[in-house]
Amino acid sequence: MILPGFPVARPRRLRTSPALRRLVAETSLNVSQLVLPLFARSGRKQRRPVDAMPGVFQLSPDEVLREAAAAHALGIPAVLLFGIPDKKDAKASGAYARNGVVQQTVRLLKKELPSLLVITDVCLCEYMDHGHCGVVRGEKILNDPTLALLAQTATSHAEAGADILAPSDMMDGRVAAIRAALDKNHFIDTPIMSYAAKFASAFYGPFREAAGSAPQFGDRRSYQMDPANANEALREVALDVQEGADLLLVKPALACLDILHRVKKEFGLPTAAYAVSGEHAMIKAAAAKGWIDERAVTLESLLAMRRAGADILITYAAMDAARWMK
Numbered sequence: 001m002i003l004p005g006f007p008v009a010r011p012r013r014l015r016t017s018p019a020l021r022r023l024v025a026e027t028s029l030n031v032s033q034l035v036l037p038l039f040a041r042s043g044r045k046q047r048r049p050v051d052a053m054p055g056v057f058q059l060s061p062d063e064v065l066r067e068a069a070a071a072h073a074l075g076i077p078a079v080l081l082f083g084i085p086d087k088k089d090a091k092a093s094g095a096y097a098r099n100g101v102v103q104q105t106v107r108l109l110k111k112e113l114p115s116l117l118v119i120t121d122v123c124l125c126e127y128m129d130h131g132h133c134g135v136v137r138g139e140k141i142l143n144d145p146t147l148a149l150l151a152q153t154a155t156s157h158a159e160a161g162a163d164i165l166a167p168s169d170m171m172d173g174r175v176a177a178i179r180a181a182l183d184k185n186h187f188i189d190t191p192i193m194s195y196a197a198k199f200a201s202a203f204y205g206p207f208r209e210a211a212g213s214a215p216q217f218g219d220r221r222s223y224q225m226d227p228a229n230a231n232e233a234l235r236e237v238a239l240d241v242q243e244g245a246d247l248l249l250v251k252p253a254l255a256c257l258d259i260l261h262r263v264k265k266e267f268g269l270p271t272a273a274y275a276v277s278g279e280h281a282m283i284k285a286a287a288a289k290g291w292i293d294e295r296a297v298t299l300e301s302l303l304a305m306r307r308a309g310a311d312i313l314i315t316y317a318a319m320d321a322a323r324w325m326k
């Protein structure tokens with residue numbers, strides 16, 4: 001492209017008024033892009049604050065409903081559900097229990113708020129006594145034996161009424177396994193949003209307190225990706241697309257804007273950015289100190305994810321963001 005030079009070209013001409021700036025804005029934020037993550041635990045009237053995530057709570061199903069209803073009223077189209085079971089074991093039984101906390105909460109939400117989309121996180125770490133996302137032998141996290149449990153978990157979420165299933169475990173072949181199980185059980189129309197490019201990130205720290213899912217030994221680097229690798233991320237995504245992923249997810253968000261951009265460009269599927277717990281904690285902490293403007297930084301971060309290619313924004317600040325976008 002040939003551009004004239006200065007003084008014919010004066011880029012500032014298009015920045016002279018708010019209306020003009022709005023007219024030429026390339027990217028926009030809309031409440032329809034937001035997804036609010038929520039943490040469900042058993043009980044009634046329970047709201048347990050998560051220390052490192054101000055404004056985030058472990059909620060009993062009735063309180064999840066309250067929170068989801070408030071989000072829905074603001075125009076937020078979807079919530080992303082995580083479960084905190086009462087008991088953990090070595091088979092993650094709570095993940096696929098018919099009456100597990102996620103299954104119960106999904107049924108309640110779909111009954112009371114049928115037009116709110118319920119996305120469920122499909123993973124085993126919250127339900128495993130060792131805190132890993134797969135079946136463990138010795139210190140090894142086994143891939144193939146984990147697939148059946150993930151497929152069973154996804155199917156039980158679909159049976160409860162989940163609208164979209166979001167596997168976040170990073171086992172090889174999980175999307176295919178989940179798709180096959182769903183189809184076999186006649187959930188041919190239930191989409192899979194794959195955490196296709198998920199890095200082994202220190203930004204998930206606060207989440208592990210929220211979900212009680214910190215690994216009891218080692219770390220997640222034998223299944224989640226090395227933050228050094230971008231080409232590998234594209235191969236991961238390609239596999240998930242081949243296996244039938246309907247929507248893609250990249251996380252963490254701000255530390256992976258390059259990945260987000262490449263994934264959207266290469267595959268063109270609906271793509272979500274997940275502004276993870278550590279990103280939320282950093283903004284909240286600096287804002288509490290008066291060091292940054294919470295509203296401006298939150299909205300600018302979300303806009304950056306959109307500019308990089310995200311269609312969908314998963315953020316703990318979804319309710320505030322929805323109010324600020326009005």
Ligand code: PBG
Nearest residue numbers: 123125168203204207276277278
């Ligand atoms: C479960 C899962 C994690 C997150 C989403 N799903 C934690 C992890 O992989 O350790 C992180 C979300 C966040 O930090 O907000 N596997």
